[in-house]
Amino acid sequence: MTPEQFLEFARVLPEPLLMVNSDGQLLAGNQPAATLLGLGRQELKQRMLFDLVTEPTNDLVKYLQACSISRAMVIGTLTIRKNDGQTLVCRSQGAVIQPLSPESSALILLRLENRAIASSNFVLLNKKLDELSKEIQKRKQAETALSKANEELEIRVQERTKALTETLNELQLTQAQLIQAEKMSSLGQMVAGIAHEVNNAINFVYGNLYYAQKYLEELLELIKLYQNHLPNNPPEIKNKIEVMDFDFIIQDCDRIFESMMTGTKRIQEIVLSLRNFSRLDEADIKEVDIHQGIDSTLMILQHRFQSTNERPEIQVIKEYSLIPQITCYSGKLNQVFMNILNNAIDALEDSYKYRYSSANKFPESKNQELTIESLKIKIKTELFDEKSIKISIQDNGLGIDEKVSSKLFDPFFTTKPVGKGTGLGLSISYDIIVKKHGGEISFLSTLEKGTEFVIKIPINCLNQY
Numbered sequence: 001m002t003p004e005q006f007l008e009f010a011r012v013l014p015e016p017l018l019m020v021n022s023d024g025q026l027l028a029g030n031q032p033a034a035t036l037l038g039l040g041r042q043e044l045k046q047r048m049l050f051d052l053v054t055e056p057t058n059d060l061v062k063y064l065q066a067c068s069i070s071r072a073m074v075i076g077t078l079t080i081r082k083n084d085g086q087t088l089v090c091r092s093q094g095a096v097i098q099p100l101s102p103e104s105s106a107l108i109l110l111r112l113e114n115r116a117i118a119s120s121n122f123v124l125l126n127k128k129l130d131e132l133s134k135e136i137q138k139r140k141q142a143e144t145a146l147s148k149a150n151e152e153l154e155i156r157v158q159e160r161t162k163a164l165t166e167t168l169n170e171l172q173l174t175q176a177q178l179i180q181a182e183k184m185s186s187l188g189q190m191v192a193g194i195a196h197e198v199n200n201a202i203n204f205v206y207g208n209l210y211y212a213q214k215y216l217e218e219l220l221e222l223i224k225l226y227q228n229h230l231p232n233n234p235p236e237i238k239n240k241i242e243v244m245d246f247d248f249i250i251q252d253c254d255r256i257f258e259s260m261m262t263g264t265k266r267i268q269e270i271v272l273s274l275r276n277f278s279r280l281d282e283a284d285i286k287e288v289d290i291h292q293g294i295d296s297t298l299m300i301l302q303h304r305f306q307s308t309n310e311r312p313e314i315q316v317i318k319e320y321s322l323i324p325q326i327t328c329y330s331g332k333l334n335q336v337f338m339n340i341l342n343n344a345i346d347a348l349e350d351s352y353k354y355r356y357s358s359a360n361k362f363p364e365s366k367n368q369e370l371t372i373e374s375l376k377i378k379i380k381t382e383l384f385d386e387k388s389i390k391i392s393i394q395d396n397g398l399g400i401d402e403k404v405s406s407k408l409f410d411p412f413f414t415t416k417p418v419g420k421g422t423g424l425g426l427s428i429s430y431d432i433i434v435k436k437h438g439g440e441i442s443f444l445s446t447l448e449k450g451t452e453f454v455i456k457i458p459i460n461c462l463n464q465y
């Protein structure tokens, strides 16, 4: 490249550019370079770089040698001695534009930059960079704060949703309990009222039976005395004795009184069961015989076990073991037995309908395949361990579909038609067994075979809390 060619492109550039050879001779320079050095452009050509700067010659030679073999810019510092005696520190960047050849020494492009301006630009740049990084940092902080706030909001929304769901569940359960309590309380009151009235009436009968029997015996004795002392009766009396079959009446009277006595005792037992059951309302913890509770519940449900036009009788099989008295809310437990037994009866009725009515085949039919397995409910009690007992109520109904089994204890879950089931029985029972007694309630079911509800309750529920 010739100095003219160099000037050709350097002229249009705004930065100070010099063309020097490796001996330090200035060959050309553009106007900004001439201005920086305080020389005319033509004057530049005659000068040696060594004369224009204050750096020791050796250092300058070394620098130019480095530039003369490097295609990449070599950075250095040149302190320019100006005409007015002032010095100007410049940053220089130099690189070879034409390497050393046998004909000429290497040609170097030098780019000068006023250090003060450069460093002030540098300071400005640094400041800008600083501001930029601060801005970036601020934005990052804002972003972090935003995502944190988002997360917190999300958590709060989740917590709130959870709390609302819990409240809703609690409300549903409370509502369920209120409905059931109301139902059970009116049933309990009705049963207690009937039991009271029947008890009063039967006490008249029972109380007078003894006297009636005694008076009759005395009257019969009197008749016998008459017969002994006055054997020749007038024909009218003889006739009457024959017609009424006097001897048979004497024999039958005892049996009549005996069966009247058995009947009134039975009524008294029923009344006792009714009273036992109507303890439903009692909120107190009591030591009770669980078997008595189950029996009184069975008594209340007696009418549901009997055969109807639609199905045969339901057999109740009791397998009671020797178990201790239980300290519990007895009325509440009776409520659980009643719910489970009612469900079992419903399941048996449905299963009977499903198996036979749909096919219009009743067990009486001679169809061997349809020989009916009788409708059964088995109630079993046993000691589970030294602290708890187990009660199992098993039916041979249709069983429970797996799809619904997870919802069974949910309030208001029912598969029964409107008006037949409210879906409260099991959720209330769960509450009574698990929450009130610290026990467990679960079920095992096989489709088309039946269902078994298993209750475990502590012998003393007071020890649970």
Ligand SMILES: Nc1ncnc2c1ncn2[C@@H]1O[C@H](COP(=O)(O)OP(=O)(O)OP(=O)(O)O)[C@@H](O)[C@H]1O
Pocket (backbone or CB within 6 Å): 339, 343, 344, 347, 395, 397, 398, 399, 400, 408, 413, 414, 415, 416, 420, 421, 422, 423, 424, 425, 426, 427, 451
């Ligand atoms: N022994 C059982 N065999 C088959 N399904 C049962 C049995 N016990 C309960 N279920 C099912 O569980 C559901 C819920 O029972 P739950 O006692 O809670 O309510 P319900 O009997 O439908 O109504 P309610 O008892 O309030 O009158 C029933 O609708 C029924 O589908």
Ligand SMILES: [Mg+2]
Pocket (backbone or CB within 6 Å): 339, 342, 343, 421, 424, 425, 426
């Ligand atoms: Mg029910």
